[in-house]
Amino acid sequence: MAAAETPYSITPRYAEVANSYQALNTIIDQVLDLDGTIPSGTALFATQVWPERNLVVVQSTDASAGLRRALADRYGTYNVAIWLRSESDRPRLNVRTKSSASVSAAADSRQNDTGKLNGGSKFVSYKSDLTEAGACTTAFAMGSAADNLVVSAGHCAEGDGRLWDAGVIEWTNWRDGQGTIKRPNQPTYYGDVSLMRTGFGQVTSPTIFIGGRDSSVKEWVGGRFSVRAREGDQYCIGGASPNPESNGQICRFKVTDIAWKVDYTDPKTREHDGTVRWVQVGKKTGTCPVAGDSGAPVYTFRQSDGYVVAKGIFSGGAGDDKPVQSTCVTYFTDFHDVMKAVGKDIYKK
CATH class of the missing domain: 2.40.10.10 (Trypsin-like serine proteases)
Structure with a gap:
């Protein structure tokens, strides 16, 4: 005899938030391009959506009152958070301009890939x-x-x-x-x-x-x-x-x-x-x-x-x-x- 089946239903639960994902992404697309248009705009160097807080996080080497006020005027008081970083935290590319390797580099190695x-x-x-x-x-x-x-x-x-x-x-x-x-x-x-x-x-x-x-x-x-x-x-x-x-x-x-x-x-x-x-x-x-x-x-x-x-x-x-x-x-x-x-x-x- 087949076991009795227990019917059930799933009701999705979601929280109402002030900003849509699209609205937050619009801020992300704009904020790193502000540069000279706001005080210390060149201090901004990275940004990400913070879903749990429904806002955008911006990494910056400056958190002065002028910068905070400029971001608040553009995007609202509670929509952008500044993560204060040091100058050494700025991202860089890792290209090397001079390619010469050691003369003694073995054949078919990281420095001298001669095989497949x-x-x-x-x-x-x-x-x-x-x-x-x-x-x-x-x-x-x-x-x-x-x-x-x-x-x-x-x-x-x-x-x-x-x-x-x-x-x-x-x-x-x-x-x-x-x-x-x-x-x-x-x-x-x-x-x-x-x-x-x-x-x-x-x-x-x-x-x-x-x-x-x-x-x-x-x-x-x-x-x-x-x-x-x-x-x-x-x-x-x-x-x-x-x-x-x-x-x-x-x-x-x-x-x-x-x-x-x-x-x-x-x-x-x-x-x-x-x-x-x-x-x-x-x-x-x-x-x-x-x-x-x-x-x-x-x-x-x-x-x-x-x-x-x-x-x-x-x-x-x-x-x-x-x-x-x-x-x-x-x-x-x-x-x-x-x-x-x-x-x-x-x-x-």
């Missing part, structure tokens, strides 16, 4: 006059073996050139001085991403380099996270900066914030490099990425077989760009946005 192309290896992009645009790090191969596609950070491929030292740059969703742009037929912004295709006889591999700055150790890519990053998630960054102070793979980062819109500023010139939409934020103490690690793979290791699981692409950081800091802040594009931008999944074992 791996994620986590150094690469150089070029301008149209064939001068170097900068050195960055490859992230992951995409699609299949036949596609020969590799992703990295968008700002690593910005410039007027279409070449990198292993092939051609298909596209970038970054424009220098502006930041993340919408690509044709894409409805929204997808972080900081570039797509490159190998050439010159090189093909891609579903592997990345792991270990230190000069490592030649590779690990299979077993897949990618099925869900977006969440607060508390831990991850590694596998940079390939030729900087002698580079640490290579750095782990034990923990996601602290989701979906920030961030202004990147050149720490030397104080010029605006661009605004990224959107990135996840993670922190740790101790060792940090340095210039040249931009575009690096963000990942964890699968316990069952040790394979790499992709989480995203490293975009930039905050702090003084030293290899060891009391608080190391990193920003990365979630891999789900990478897939949407590229239109393909990860190339895996």
